[in-house]
Amino acid sequence: MRPRIPVGSPFQLLLLAASFALAGYAGVRLLDDDWFGVALWFVGAALLHDLVLLPLYAALDRALLRGLGTRRERAGYVRVPAALSALLLLVWFPLISGMVESRYRSATGLPGDVFLARWLLITAVLFGGSALLLVLRSRVRRAAKQRPPAVH
Amino acid sequence: MRGPGFTSVLGLVLLVGITVLFVTGLLSYAAYNPDLSPVNDKTPDKGLLGFYLFAWPTDPHWLYRFTQGVHVTLGITLIPVLLAKLWSVVPRLFTLPPARSLAHALERISLLVLVGGALFEFVTGVLNVQLDYVFPGSFYRLHFYGAWVFFAAFLAHAVLKTPAALRNLRGLRGAPEEKNDLVSPRPAEPTVSRRGALWFVGGGSLLLFATTVGQTLGGPLRRTALLAPHGGGEPGTGPNGFQINKTAAYAGITAADRDEEAWRLVVTGRTGTVRLSRAQLLQLPLHSSALPIACVEGWSTADQWWRGVRLRDLAALVGHEEDPPDVFVESLQRHGSFRRAALRANQVADPRSLLALFVNGEPLSPDHGHPARIIVPAAPGVLNTKWVARMTFGDL
Known part of the structure; x- marks a missing residue:
């Protein structure tokens, strides 16, 4: 007997066929000018995210947890400000890095060299705030330990 | 922590958010009146994709300010949600066997279009607002046709997955979470709860929102948009001291x-x-x-x-x-x-x-x-x- 390829749900097949047809209708127009460049960006964005960005931040996070050893429960105090700062850098990289500075300044009439300083200040506030929170919470916890249990 | 519950919450947020992005995007396209004259039209080969075009109204006078402010601010705000959603489903990338059936194989190809399309739309949008025109071609063409390619895959994904996401969400308030292939078979000791992780994603969105929305609201609030391209200050003082697109x-x-x-x-x-x-x-x-x-x-x-x-x-x-x-x-x-x-x-x-x-x-x-x-x-x-x-x- 010949091996049979399972087809799967007919509804799913129809839905996906319709989806591909619409994507194809728009896709030929998307690829009309510079098909290689656009395809590179489209597939490249997915590959860059899945195979570079995601493994990179996951690995950094693992390294952080390993480095903290027994103080793992405090990971959030580093993780949260670091991730938020990295997120801002990721989104606003062209402005923060200064790579569009001259075009930005000449087009908008606004100073283009302020973004790095602002990002650094926000990063300082994020880490500083997190450090403050860590100190305050440790004190509260220590004070709670030292206080004799309340008698009811 | 990683599991169907987390994915479902993020998925439903994106279902609503991306639908709003798509609709406001189509409105912006209509606002240019591309069917009026070739000079307004960067996409003369749009064919049926312009089926809904209409004469853009002049009332209310803040209409475009509102729809496009929502489009860009919401898009930036959703970036952490998109990243977290992609993180939460990454085990599926390495599912074996690669395809259980023809339908499953097609679904996986569709997911490449979905992920590639989402990232393509977000990246071109984020670069364009920063005047970083490195993408291959005219922004209008790429972002408009790219949106339709992405939305085709998004629609199929939403139809296939929304029922399960709603089921999972109802499950969160009662029965223990179903263990599927998104949950690690040998999970490391958790360092954060699902609730904590959702707060974390929401915090990222809030931070982006708070440092962006001022460029749309204007007035004294513009100063709060610390990293947005038209946040911070005005380009000058006096009656002509307001934002300039091109000097x-x-x-x-x-x-x-x-x-x-x-x-x-x-x-x-x-x-x-x-x-x-x-x-x-x-x-x-x-x-x-x-x-x-x-x-x-x-x-x-x-x-x-x-x-x-x-x-x-x-x-x-x-x-x-x-x-x-x-x-x-x-x-x-x-x-x-x-x-x-x-x-x-x-x-x-x-x-x-x-x-x-x-x-x-x-x-x-x-x-x-x-x-x-x-x-x-x-x-x-x-x-x-x-x-x-x-x-x-x-x-x-």
């Missing part, structure tokens, strides 16, 4: 081009052509209207107080006394993609639509379009042509 220098407009002695506005219509100096324009009835500048990049200004000649009065001057027609506007600009723009009859007829000569009580500055500029309620910024040289009334 005169950037557009290649020289002082000689704008010289009031030499400059003439050429107006053509049914009864011929008239040439008007700025002094002659000042002799015509002047009217005022309070209108914002709202850019496709998502930033906008509060209402500015413009003063100038009504577009419909200019139409009447060249033989269109009744029912003002469309108008084709040309700038002194020698290059730049919107140096020529078409306005539809309803925009010309609106009494608030002006060829502005003054703003906030002073003559226009060079960067805001001196000697004269168009200002139309609810129109995208680039259709408010600056440094106007020629206006041709008539059906386009």
